[in-house]
Amino acid sequence: MVNKAVEDLARARGGDAAWQAIRRRAGLEIDTFVGLRAYDDEVTTRLVAAAAAEFGLTEDAVLEAFGEHWVRYTAREGWGPLLQAQGTSVAEVLLGLDAMHARIRLAMPELRPPSFTCTVVAPGTLLLDYRSERAGLGPMVVGLVRGLGAVYQTPVEIEHVAGRADGLEHERFKVRLGAA
Numbered sequence: 001m002v003n004k005a006v007e008d009l010a011r012a013r014g015g016d017a018a019w020q021a022i023r024r025r026a027g028l029e030i031d032t033f034v035g036l037r038a039y040d041d042e043v044t045t046r047l048v049a050a051a052a053a054e055f056g057l058t059e060d061a062v063l064e065a066f067g068e069h070w071v072r073y074t075a076r077e078g079w080g081p082l083l084q085a086q087g088t089s090v091a092e093v094l095l096g097l098d099a100m101h102a103r104i105r106l107a108m109p110e111l112r113p114p115s116f117t118c119t120v121v122a123p124g125t126l127l128l129d130y131r132s133e134r135a136g137l138g139p140m141v142v143g144l145v146r147g148l149g150a151v152y153q154t155p156v157e158i159e160h161v162a163g164r165a166d167g168l169e170h171e172r173f174k175v176r177l178g179a180a
């Protein structure tokens, strides 16, 4: 599903030609991905690197753009109601992310979902702790939270405040909601 969304983003940005170029750069045999099949993470890593080279972006920038795109992509692919069931605001969705991925796991038993802890530290200010068995996906969280802001029409500021590089076991973000 993630790989399909990378394909979707590549096509949205540069059409079929861009997707074919990325696919070739990543050395992929397959033409397109099947939604509910689990693929090796390594395929995604290669795709992100190829998309970065193709569009002249850093891999972090690709992950961030991907995160933003994911929220729109999943809504289009029929997951919108699940997101909406989670709440009517960015904060409610962030507080319910683990429950939501647990429900998605019912449809995809091979899912290895992330885990989030969200703490309200002041009105409109949240600390978001992101735990994952995968490293390096922090920039994707930045994009995801911005994507949620767009869906719920809420101005969002998100800042990475600490993480594995500082000796923590997870990545920590500060999120400000509603501030223009």
Ligand code: HEM
Residues within 6 Å of the ligand: 001, 002, 071, 074, 079, 080, 082, 083, 093, 097, 101, 104, 108, 110, 111, 112, 113, 114, 131, 132, 133, 134, 137, 140, 141, 144, 145, 148
């Ligand atoms: C309805 C919307 C959503 C759906 C259907 C969905 C589904 C998924 C799926 C299929 C994966 C791949 C996991 C795997 O292959 O093992 C994933 C990973 C992830 N999701 Fe969601 N997700 C949604 C919304 C969100 C939102 C709003 C966030 C906000 C922060 C989020 C954060 C993440 C992160 C960070 C990962 C990376 C996995 C990792 O760290 O190992 N997701 N999600």
